[in-house]
Each structure stands twice: as C-alpha cells, then as structure tokens.
C-alpha cells in the first residue's frame with residue numbers, strides 16, 4: 723500500500739467514524755482491512771439504529787444489500803428457534819422423556835446463541851453439546867444426534883449465510899470474494 727494512503731487510513735481509524743462512513747470509504751478508497759469488521763458490525767446493528775444519514779452515506783444500493791442479508795440471517799435464526807431434533811434414534815426405552823430433555827437442552831443453547839447482550843459463540847455452543855450428559859438417559863441416544871448436528875452445521879446456518887452474503891457485497895464493491903475466508907468465524 724502506498725505510504726500516503728496508509729497514513730490517511732491510520733489517521734481516519736483514530737476518529738471512531740460511524741460504521742456507515744467507514745463502509746463508504748471502504749467502497750470508494752478500497753480499504754480492504756475495513757471491510758469485514760465493518761460488515762459484521764452493520765449486520766448485527768438493529769434495524770432501528772440506522773439513521774437517514776447512515777443510509778445516505780452508504781448509498782441506498784448498499785443499504786439494500788445489507789437489509790437483504792440481515793433478513794436472511796434473521797430467517798436462519800427463526801429456523802434455529804423452531805427446531806427440535808426429531809431424527810434421534812432412541813435405545814433408552816424412554817423415548818418421549820429422553821427426546822424432551824434433549825430438545826430442551828437444544829433450546830437452551832439456541833437461546834444462548836441468540837442472546838441479545840451476551841451471546842455465546844457457535845464454538846461454545848457445540849462444546850456444550852459435546853459436554854451434554856443426557857439427563858440420565860442413554861448416551862447412545864444423543865451421541866449420534868450431537869455428531870449429526872455438528873456435521874450439518876445445524877447451529878451455524880447463519881455463519882454460512884453471512885459468509886456468502888459478505889462475499890456478494892465484496893464482489894459488488896469490486897473486491898475479490900476471497901476477502902471473506904471460507905472458514906467460520
């Protein structure tokens with residue numbers, strides 16, 4: 723990166739600009755390093771926190787892309803909330819109770835992932851699943867379910883949506899899609 727641009731970036735970073743302004747600079751001046759952190763921030767910003775000024779700064783086209791992405795993530799959250807794991811194969815002889823215990827545990831994890839103030843990470847959520855002791859039911863019932871939930875990325879659906887959505891917006895800004903890494907974060 724040429725020196726004057728680097729100096730300008732360092733200077734601007736000290737100003738604590740609104741994310742909408744940062745995103746605008748990111749688009750106009752191709753400051754790659756700002757893209758992901760700013761996008762992550764904007765996607766988790768509540769709808770009502772966007773001002774008319776933010777929308778003007780970002781551009782209605784970019785704001786629209788962010789709204790679409792927020793909508794997709796919220797839908798993923800809704801499907802997580804509604805989910806129970808009905809494909810569990812029971813060997814315990816107490817199917818209803820065992821299933822209810824596991825679903826209750828899954829709901830608790832979901833609520834913690836979606837907690838507005840202190841959300842847990844998807845990694846922590848999967849670790850909690852691994853540590854689930856089964857409420858006295860046969861481990862053979864839930865071990866397979868836990869493996870399957872992790873393998874299918876059941877609790878990480880929003881991560882995939884975010885990754886693909888960020889890539890689409892990176893593309894729109896003229897960045898390489900590889901700016902958004904393949905791994906979950």
Ligand SMILES: [Zn+2]
Nearest residue numbers: 812814820863
């Ligand atoms: Zn069971």
